[in-house]
């Protein structure tokens with residue numbers, strides 16, 4: 299299962315984006331729903347850089363979920379405004395969202411802006427702005443934001459560097475699958491004063507005790523389908539709503555990293571019941587299968603080795619649909 303890589307239809311450079319941002323007096327920066335450290339770090343890093351240049355800045359993400367403490371502690375979080383308080387400036391920037399839909403309730407704010415800048419690294423992103431900086435060769439969106447900060451001639455302060463580091467360390471799984479350029483970027487960020495050990499622990503290696511019970515149940519109920527994917531194998535598990543809601547929402551993000559360690563399989567899936575009957579599905583692969591093709595079959599997207607989609611139905615229904623596609 300290999301898909302042709304979808305390339306952006308328009309391709310801007312960091313210098314192009316910086317030129318547009320220089321012209322703006324006020325900028326609205328939008329992060330994707332259920333923000334992760336890459337989208338939020340990108341938004342806060344860019345927001346701080348633009349504030350340094352004297353611009354009015356607002357940063358927002360859709361939904362009313364409170365940020366987990368680990369991310370709320372990122373420098374620049376004072377730039378965050380609630381969705382209802384978003385002004386919607388004539389220049390809007392989307393960071394790390396693979397589709398307009400990932401901005402959910404704030405998509406209208408984005409489309410209403412005359413100048414719409416998309417900054418992203420998802421291979422499935424075909425571009426939805428008037429200026430699209432989409433680079434699947436970048437390990438994270440935050441690294442693209444660093445290029446823009448440089449193009450704006452803004453000093454790389456410890457605060458800006460910390461936000462970029464947050465995106466880099468999480469999207470590379472603590473540099474486990476980082477490409478060569480990312481190590482150079484990491485060195486520069488640490489030299490700018492980032493406390494790498496603190497942020498790695500805070501963003502990746504810290505869980506509430508309640509997470510242990512969830513992990514125990516989720517792993518105990520995992521299913522192995524060795525015949526799936528032409529014999530490459532699938533492992534999947536479900537996290538029912540009552541279990542998911544027993545822990546902070548961001549804690550479920552790391553479950554897929556445990557499930558995908560199953561040696562017998564190429565593809566891993568975790569079904570998370572965000573609302574009764576509504577599921578967010580995370581997909582991962584190791585070497586040979588492009589999981590964006592699976593995600594796209596269900597209306598989702600993502601990266602070659604990490605993708606996702608949404609589904610509705612009972613646990614039996616949504617898992618059977620995936621198994622039927624792959625087995």
Ligand SMILES: [Mn+2]
Nearest residue numbers: 336394439469
């Ligand atoms: Mn990302």
